[in-house]
Amino acid sequence: MEPFVKNNHSYLSIDSWMRRFPKLTxxxxxxxxxxSKGYFKTLNLGFHVGDDVTVVSSNREKVSELLNFPLSSWVGAEQTHDTILKKITKSDRGIGSDSYENAFKGTDGFYTDEEGILLTLCFADCVPLFFIAPERRMIGIAHAGWKGSVGQIAKKMIDSWGQEGIRPDKIYVAIGPSICENCYMVDQHVINFVEKSLVEGAAFTYNLISEGQYSLNLQELNKQILLASGVPEQNILQTGLCSSCDHEEFFSHRRDKGRTGRMMSFIGWKE
Known part of the structure; x- marks a missing residue:
């Protein structure tokens, strides 16, 4: 069953989590x-892609109203395809919510155990990862393109939570809409990194299509890394939605040849 359920035309919810935890968004x-107009039409939430910043701000206001989560409680990042995570507290609220300039620099993942904070990251093909450890009220999100995936940002989140005393079998993860293996071709250079990141015996996550060209399943790569990190398979939800296949619903950096908007992943406990 598809874990990302369309609530209205502007966003999808991780339905089973939100039903279980009524204060979770x-x-x-x-x-x-x-x-937004042109390449960015219509709900572009990325400040850094060349869209009119005032329009992006109004799009963000609209989402904040839909989610009933004030923009002043959001946090955002200047994402760099690295694996740096930041633990967020209430004192960070508003950073990166209304401009790219004041976002957290060089950060590709957030986590918090405090209420009244909406963690947000931007996407247009990379894999959005969502984490929750309900017993400890810990939540997190990460941005995993191929660099973040092979850098094992998923494992870094599990390890960071381990330092907080949270065992991997108490963590639930949702793998969100991103580019599918049929749409994502990479070269040998990328595959060399993929092979290094996979534990021995992990399922293959790529296929040779032609000389030096491979299709890569980024979602499956992240799933294998999570399994190797000790997260039980039954704790992992995986979408069937592809940002590149679905022209109607999603922006896609690969499909739109770089001129496109950004979707946003979000997770937060309401106060």
């Missing part, structure tokens, strides 16, 4: 329901 936006 968690999901992923679509490209629809905003006021």
């Amino acid at each position: 968690a999901g992923f936006t679509t490209k629809n329901g905003g006021t």
Whole structure:
């Protein structure tokens, strides 16, 4: 069953989590329901892609109203395809919510155990990862393109939570809408990194298509890394949605040749 359920035309919710935890808000936006024009139409939430910043701000306001989560409680990052994580507290609220300039620099993942904070990251093909350890009220999100995936940002989140005393079998993860293996071709250079990141015996996550060209399943790569990190398979939800295949719902950096908007992953406990 698809874990990301469409609530309205502007976002999808991790339905089973939100039903279980009524104060939780968690999901992923679509490209629809905003006021951006041209390449960015309509619900672009990325400040850094060349769209009119005031329009992006109004799109973010719209999402904040839909989620009933004030923009002043959001945090955002200047994502760099690295594996740096930051633990967020209430004193960080608002950083990166209304401009790219004041976002957390060089950060690709957030986590917190405090209420009243919405963790947000931007996407247009990379894999959004969502984490929750309900017993400890810990939540997190990470941005995993091929560099973040082979850098094992998923494992880094599990390890960081381990330092907080949270065991991997108490962590639940959702793998969100991103580019599928049929749409994602990479070269030998990338595959060399993929092979180094996979534990021995892990399922193959790529296929040779032609000389030096491979299709890569980034979602499966992240799933294998999570399993190797001790997260039980039954704790992992995986989407069937592809950002590149679905023109109607999603922006795609690969499909749109770099001129496109950004969707947003979000997770937070309401106060």
